[in-house]
Amino acid sequence: MAPARFTDQDRSFMKKALRLAAKGAGYVSPxxxxxCIIVSADGKVIGKGYHERFGKAHAEINALNxxxxxxxxxxxxxxxxxxxxxxQGKTPPCAVALSKLPLKRVVTAMVDPNPAVSGRGLKILxxxxxxxxxxxxxxxxxxxxxxxxxxxxYNKPFVTLKIAQTLDGYIAAPDGNSEWISGEExxxxxxxxxxxxxxxxxxxxxxxxxxxxxxVRLTEGRQPRRIVIDGPLSLPRNLNLFSxxxxxxxxxxxxxxxxxxxxADPMLKMLQPDYFRGETHLVARLNGHCDLDxxxxxxxxxxxxxxxxxxxxxxxSALIGGNMVDKIHVxxxxxxxxxxxxxVMNLGIDRMQEVMNLHNTGRPPWAC
Numbered sequence: 001m002a003p004a005r006f007t008d009q010d011r012s013f014m015k016k017a018l019r020l021a022a023k024g025a026g027y028v029s030p031x032x033x034x035x036c037i038i039v040s041a042d043g044k045v046i047g048k049g050y051h052e053r054f055g056k057a058h059a060e061i062n063a064l065n066x067x068x069x070x071x072x073x074x075x076x077x078x079x080x081x082x083x084x085x086x087x088q089g090k091t092p093p094c095a096v097a098l099s100k101l102p103l104k105r106v107v108t109a110m111v112d113p114n115p116a117v118s119g120r121g122l123k124i125l126x127x128x129x130x131x132x133x134x135x136x137x138x139x140x141x142x143x144x145x146x147x148x149x150x151x152x153x154y155n156k157p158f159v160t161l162k163i164a165q166t167l168d169g170y171i172a173a174p175d176g177n178s179e180w181i182s183g184e185e186x187x188x189x190x191x192x193x194x195x196x197x198x199x200x201x202x203x204x205x206x207x208x209x210x211x212x213x214x215x216v217r218l219t220e221g222r223q224p225r226r227i228v229i230d231g232p233l234s235l236p237r238n239l240n241l242f243s244x245x246x247x248x249x250x251x252x253x254x255x256x257x258x259x260x261x262x263x264a265d266p267m268l269k270m271l272q273p274d275y276f277r278g279e280t281h282l283v284a285r286l287n288g289h290c291d292l293d294x295x296x297x298x299x300x301x302x303x304x305x306x307x308x309x310x311x312x313x314x315x316x317s318a319l320i321g322g323n324m325v326d327k328i329h330v331x332x333x334x335x336x337x338x339x340x341x342x343x344v345m346n347l348g349i350d351r352m353q354e355v356m357n358l359h360n361t362g363r364p365p366w367a368c
Contacts, residue, residue, distance in 0.1 A: 006107075006136050013037045013045075013079045014109060014137045020050040021059065021081045021144060026196040026222040028054050030305040032112075032148040034082045036063035041075035041104070060084055060094040064101075077105040081141050083112040083134070086120035095121035099128035108134040109141035113152050147197075150326060151305035156296055158306045159324055160197070161316055162190060164331040165343040171313060172341040176209065182331045188218045190310070193329075195221025197308040199251070199299070203229045203315035213240045214310065225249045225304065229315065231290050232256050233281075253295045255285035292324060313341050320356070321347050328358065 014037075021035030028034075028051045036059040038047035046069065049062025057065070060080055067073065084094040084106070098106060106125050111134055112118055122132045142149065147158035164182040165171050172178040180187070194200055200214040207228045214226045226241050226249055233256040237243065241250045284295040299307070309319060319325050330343075349355060 006133070009043065010079070010107060010136055013039055013077075014081070014107065015140075016045075016048070017079045017081050018109070018137065018140055018144060020048060024051045024053075026224075027052065029198050030054070030148070030151060030303050032082055032145045034059040034080065036060045036078065036080040038063050038067060038073070039077045039079065040072045044072075046072045046076065055090045058085065058091055058094050060098060061091070064097070074102040075104045076102075077107060078103055079107045079136075081109045081144070083108050083110065083117060083119070084121040084125070085112065085117050086124055087116045093121070093124075095124040099124050099130065103130050105131045105133065107136055108132070109136055110134065110138045113149050115152075146327075147306035151300065155300050157198070157300055157304050158326050159296070159309060159319065160193075160307070160327040160329060161309045161319060161325045162193070162329045162331075163316060163343045164333065166333055166335045166337050168336050168338065169343055170337040170340040171343045173337055174340045176341070178210075178341075181333050181335065183333070186331045191216050191218040192221065193308055194224050195219060197224055197306045198304040199225040199227050199307045201227040201229070201307050201309045201311065201315075203311040204231065204235060205314065206310070206312050207235055207239060207241060211239050212310070213244060213246075215244075215246060223249060224308070225251055227251045227253065227299070227307065229253045229290055229292075229311075251282060251299075253282045253284055253290050253292070255283070255290045292319065292322065296324065313343060313345060317344050317346055320344060 017035040017037045019035065020037070021033040023035075024033040031051060031054050033051060035050040036048065037045060040046045047063040047065075047067035049057075049059050049064075049066055051057075051059045052062070060078070063078070078098065084098055086093050086095045106122075108122070112121065122134065125132050150156065150158040163171065164178075164186065166181060171181065194214065195216045202212060202214065206212065207230070214224070216223055223246055226246070228235070228241055228250065230252050231254055233252070233254040235242070241247070282295050282298050284291040284298065296307075309315065309325070347356070
């Protein structure tokens with residue numbers, strides 16, 4: 001593949017494909033979000049589609065199915081945000097299907113980081129005589145699928161930490177009250193994030209004191225799994241996480257293997273890959289505490305590729321200190337408390353030379 005010289009028209013069509021891809025947020029995981037636009041030889045859009053649901057047709061096939069006049073495919077250009085797949089999964093390989101069409105060009109935003117694909121899809125197209133070009137709006141495509149890319153490369157969930165704090169760095173008043181530091185707009189945005197992430201994680205104290213539901217209510221979208229860290233396995237079972245209509249989506253991380261093994265409750269069972277039913281438990285123990293790194297490994301095995309953390313100071317500090325956070329969203333309210341609970345503490349940093357620097361700050365990955 002020689003370096004491509006993309007036109008403004010190419011960029012315009014790829015931007016449309018990226019916007020289409022973002023419509024699959026929250027529904028296609030652990031697959032990537034993919035959008036596709038098909039443009040005829042005379043520059044008209046004749047087909048478009050995106051990956052809508054995990055296990056369903058991919059973006060390229062949906063775009064092809066939307067084409068009314070198949071004669072218009074002769075000499076057409078297909079724009080897709082990710083390299084067409086070359087392997088048989090839940091659906092047939094898209095690259096093989098495309099190779100049988102009279103397309104002139106296939107333009108991709110990025111090569112698939114999945115080792116099962118990575119370049120193979122493009123090679124199939126090239127062998128069929130179709131011109132391939134890649135790298136168009138690659139940065140935007142990478143941001144869009146940052147969770148998928150991280151999951152594929154490291155076999156770990158992409159972890160985002162959400163913090164809402166006052167201007168002087170407090171997340172709760174001295175009496176423990178934290179409602180509401182942020183405003184209605186930020187709360188609505190958090191609900192949108194919940195719908196896009198596979199799971200929402202809180203610690204034991206947050207579950208006990210705030211009794212959160214961790215559901216999507218202020219917007220439309222998929223309900224995430226709820227993960228709660230309950231080391232001693234003793235949280236009251238009447239909490240919302242264990243008793244509401246979404247209780248089967250709750251996962252408990254505990255170190256108390258003995259209590260877990262002794263329970264007679266048939267609903268308490270070890271996690272099996274791709275198997276969530278009733279209240280599920282992960283036993284992850286290290287030196288008498290919950291081993292979050294191991295727990296994240298087990299969650300990745302189950303297909304959870306992204307986690308939104310909405311915990312308190314202790315959980316936030318533990319994750320940051322353990323280098324287990326990939327992104328941080330901070331809402332800073334124009335308010336002062338002068339005391340209370342700090343957002344983050346005890347990171348083991350004593351000198352400015354050891355400060356943690358954050359990089360690549362900017363828009364959410366789907367706001368392309």
